[in-house]
């Protein structure tokens with residue numbers, strides 16, 4: 001028998017998929033963890049589960065308690081599923097730049113959703129800071145604090161990293177992923193470097209994010225912007241702090257979209273924009289390393305969360321973008 005124990009038991013152990021069209025084009029093995037197949041639909045289910053179970057173990061989250069978080073959507077969706085499965089309440093503070101599909105999912109899950117204006121991190125009304133204050137004012141509530149709570153990267157150090165190592169039989173030359181909190185990138189990079197320090201770990205970054213310049217020069221320098229959601233950061237979070245990074249690759253929206261549409265049309269995979277950045281970086285890395293290498297990345301979430309955006313030609317045109 002192979003039975004998963006409820007929602008929680010079904011998180012993780014996702015397939016590692018060979019991206020055929022990109023592998024054939026580059027002569028490398030481009031492999032991707034199918035995180036969109038987690039039961040809540042994204043890579044963030046793992047972090048949400050570890051954050052909640054860590055708070056339970058520390059006695060911070062008690063029966064009937066509330067989990068509060070500031071999130072671009074996927075962490076909130078993961079938390080809301082787990083709260084329902086474990087009997088907690090969920091309060092999500094989300095910037096008003098995020099897709100309606102993710103907000104609708106949160107409402108359907110019964111989370112209390114507060115949409116707030118998207119303002120920079122240094123502003124006291126930034127959604128992350130606001131969520132910390134709201135949690136502190138509520139009785140029997142915890143702040144998930146995904147950006148700086150290390151339970152996030154532990155999830156990937158203890159599950160995603162070992163799964164990749166096992167699924168590739170240790171035959172992996174490079175790892176690349178974009179970062180929102182940095183939990184996925186850092187947890188996997190820390191684990192893989194421990195197994196084999198020769199594995200090249202490369203941060204993938206959209207425009208408008210600080211990580212590319214930070215890895216390249218040690219300085220934070222933000223230029224441009226991106227339509228991708230859930231990734232890019234103006235600062236180095238606690239989850240990214242000390243993460244091994246041999247290099248960084250910047251991918252613009254035009255290239256990310258080209259990749260997302262190739263995944264859809266040639267590989268049959270309907271993916272969100274952050275996956276376009278990830279696979280775009282894997283392809284760029286394949287070109288740098290040359291044929292014969294194995295590169296692993298993440299399929300973060302499904303394109304169904306962005307139907308009204310990156311799969312809507314009118315919305316794309318409003319952003320000055322188009323698809324051939």
Ligand code: PMP
Pocket residue numbers: 042043044072073074075178179180181182183184185229230231272274275300301
């Ligand atoms: N892609 C999407 C769509 C996301 O929502 C997130 C998380 N915000 C990420 C990638 C990045 O994951 P992490 O927070 O582990 O860096």
